Amino acid sequence: MSYNAARPNLLAAPAVLWLVAFMIVPCALILLFAFFERGVFGGIDYNLNLDNFRRVADPLYAGIFLRSARIALTAAGLAILIAYPAAYAITRALPTRQPILLFFAVLPFWSNYLIRTYAWIVLLNREGLVNNLLRGLGYHGEPLSMLYTEGAVITGLVYNYLPFVILAIYSTLSKLNPELIEASRDLGAGPVRTFLRVTLPLSLSGVAAGGVFVFILSIGNFVTPALLGGGRFQMVGNLVYDQFLSANDWPFGAALGMVLITLMIVLLMLQAHMTARASGETRGASADA
Amino acid sequence: MTGSMTKKPLLTIKNVTKKFGPIAAVDGIDLDIYENEFFALLGPSGCGKTTLLRMIAGFEFPTSGAILLSGQDIAPLPPEKRPLNLMFQSYALFPHMTVRQNLAYGLEVERLDKAEIRRRVDETLASTDLSELAERKPEQLSGGQKQRVALARALVKKPKLLLLDEPLGALDKKLRERMQLELKRLQHEAGITFVIVTHDQEEALVMADRMAILKSGRLLQVGSPEEVYEAPSDPFVANFIGIMNFLKGRMETDGAFTAEGHSLLPGAPAKAGLALLAVRPEHVTLSADGEGLAGVISDIAYHGLDRVVHVRTAASDGPVQVRVKADEGRGLDIGSPVRLAFNAAKCRVFAAEGGLAAQS
Incomplete structure (x- = not known):
């Protein structure tokens, strides 16, 4: 299963040190705040307790968590639905064209996240491109208010993370032995059944990787809901941001962050487990190809 | 079938x-x-x-x-x-x-x-x-x-x-x-x-x-x-299936195949002219003296049941392979001159390709 993974490798030491010094230690320090409480004038009272975690479970905050999860889940689902056909089409293209198609799929990634998100404001505005287009097509009703809605937030999230999902699904689909598809057809299954019983199950690890990626980055996101959701729209990310920067309640912000990180780690571990299982299967299938 | x-x-x-x-x-x-x-x-x-x-x-x-x-x-x-x-x-x-x-x-x-x-x-x-x-x-x-x-x-x-x-x-x-x-x-x-x-x-x-x-x-x-x-x-088929020896020579109008002065009457008739004689290693026999195509042993490969003796001749590009029973081939030495005889009934004759005609 794991060739060298069990043995610590000295070559990885610089990266590990970097992670520990600049990632794990600062995060751990922030998370420690979660067990203390906010001082009367801001700052921190070093008074060990679990009150902050109790507050996270409060229906008000739990509701924001649930809403964030729902939005992240919807974004992940939509991204998969849009990315899968695209990735499938790219694997079907001539091998010489595939790198170019992938380049175009990933192109938005190379531009600034903020600029990309602002572009959606231009599009979705009451006076924006979409409403102008609708008017041009003969729609004369009240301009649609698309901006500052949950739909706008989901659109922004899907748009921003789509390239990664395409890449993740493409990477599993392109590794699939084409003779498996032919074998299914040969055994009497038509194209649809072949897709549902062979192609799709064998590309689920890519779907899971892409989906988990979108979900994790979406549930903790605060730029997209802040810009496209407007001030009255809150996700966990905005809540954490507010606790640290406006409410000056670092301990509660830290508790929210800790819950979020725990959720992410669990999901990532599930996904890693799934990928490991899937790669074992494909390795077995291509060993004597 | x-x-x-x-x-x-x-x-x-x-x-x-x-x-x-x-x-x-x-x-x-x-x-x-x-x-x-x-x-x-x-x-x-x-x-x-x-x-x-x-x-x-x-x-x-x-x-x-x-x-x-x-x-x-x-x-x-x-x-x-x-x-x-x-x-x-x-x-x-x-x-x-x-x-x-x-x-x-x-x-x-x-x-x-x-x-x-x-x-x-x-x-x-x-x-x-x-x-x-x-x-x-x-x-x-x-x-x-x-x-x-x-x-x-x-x-x-x-x-x-x-x-x-x-x-x-x-x-x-x-x-x-x-x-x-x-x-x-x-x-x-x-x-x-x-x-x-x-x-x-x-x-x-x-x-x-x-x-x-x-x-x-x-x-x-x-x-x-x-x-x-x-x-x-x-x-091509002859060469692809099993091992085949090819000898370059001439097909005469009387139906005899002649290579380097040695002549035999192959089983299958063919057109007169430059020709290629194909014969399997098991249809060639070796003798130290007597009649046959002259050659020199270049290699002997032991296969347990039999030996394959490689004989260099003037009529073939590579050595002619001859299959002999393992105990019959015991006295043979690399470098010694031998004569090759062919089982005429098992020989095939093909019209020679262009390359061959140019060589001779």
């Missing part, structure tokens, strides 16, 4: 051509394959044998020509509509399914009821000696076991025709030899026509009832292994 010649063919390939761009991978092939036959498509890589197989299976469509199965033209049908199955070279076992699920897959598509599927899968697992591996995933199987699962998955469908693409290519030599006989047994028991693609002439000789030799998309010869071995239609 001479009896099968009177039967109607199961598969008829009629003037089939397949072009990839300007290149014809398969070039006007006509072929009949009969019921219950074990048929081998044999040729070097790039000869078009795999393309032909993929056209029969439905993964490539002929540029022109027809493919008839039991009289019906199957060329326009997609692979899932053809009553035949293909065993892939990579085996193509579904990695996310157990052995049992792999076998059941093709039957579920036929909408058979569950009990019937189970019965047929169990029956096939038993006949291919796989019952104990039924719940394993392909990644838990050895190469030989995967090969058997791939075969079982095709056999369980009870196809009229089973196509096998280099089925033994990935196995080691010992296992390959055992599987050659095993495949023959399964073909006989199942009563299914097998068409096997191979580049290994020995495999084709051992297994096939009849074989077709292809080169550059064209069919060179079709016949039983004996026919092809004993009476190859041209120098």
Whole structure:
């Protein structure tokens, strides 16, 4: 299963040190705040307790968590639905064209996240491109208010993370032995059944990787809901941001962050487990190809 | 298989051509394959044998020509509509399914009821000696076991025709030899026509009832292994099947073949002119003195049962190989002069190619 993974490798030491010094230690320090409480004038009272975690479970905050999860889940689902056909089409293209198609799929990634998100404001505005287009097509009703809605937030999230999902699904689909598809057809299954019983199950690890990626980055996101959701729209990310920067309640912000990180780690571990299982299967299938 | 010649063919390939761009991978092939036959498509890589197989299976469509199965033209049908199955070279076992699920897959598509599927899968697992591996995933199987699962998955469908693409290519030599006989047994028991693609002439000789030799998309010869071995239609086939010695010389008008002053009357007549005499190592005899083509021993290879003596002569490009019984060849030494005599009845004569004429 794991060739060298069990043995610590000295070559990885610089990266590990970097992670520990600049990632794990600062995060751990922030998370420690979660067990203390906010001082009367801001700052921190070093008074060990679990009150902050109790507050996270409060229906008000739990509701924001649930809403964030729902939005992240919807974004992940939509991204998969849009990315899968695209990735499938790219694997079907001539091998010489595939790198170019992938380049175009990933192109938005190379531009600034903020600029990309602002572009959606231009599009979705009451006076924006979409409403102008609708008017041009003969729609004369009240301009649609698309901006500052949950739909706008989901659109922004899907748009921003789509390239990664395409890449993740493409990477599993392109590794699939084409003779498996032919074998299914040969055994009497038509194209649809072949897709549902062979192609799709064998590309689920890519779907899971892409989906988990979108979900994790979406549930903790605060730029997209802040810009496209407007001030009255809150996700966990905005809540954490507010606790640290406006409410000056670092301990509660830290508790929210800790819950979020725990959720992410669990999901990532599930996904890693799934990928490991899937790669074992494909390795077995291509060993004597 | 001479009896099968009177039967109607199961598969008829009629003037089939397949072009990839300007290149014809398969070039006007006509072929009949009969019921219950074990048929081998044999040729070097790039000869078009795999393309032909993929056209029969439905993964490539002929540029022109027809493919008839039991009289019906199957060329326009997609692979899932053809009553035949293909065993892939990579085996193509579904990695996310157990052995049992792999076998059941093709039957579920036929909408058979569950009990019937189970019965047929169990029956096939038993006949291919796989019952104990039924719940394993392909990644838990050895190469030989995967090969058997791939075969079982095709056999369980009870196809009229089973196509096998280099089925033994990935196995080691010992296992390959055992599987050659095993495949023959399964073909006989199942009563299914097998068409096997191979580049290994020995495999084709051992297994096939009849074989077709292809080169550059064209069919060179079709016949039983004996026919092809004993009476190859041209120098390529002669050289490709088994070991063949070629001697350069002249065919005289009286029917005698002369090379370097040595002359013999070959069994088969040929046109007068520059010619190539083909003779198998087992039809050449060695003597220390006396009549025959003069040569010098360059190598002696011991094979246990026999020795192959390599003799350099002025009439051949490479050394002539002579097969002698192991104990008869004991006194021979490298470097000693010998005379070669040929069993005239077993010699074949081909008109010489251009290159040869220029040399002499």
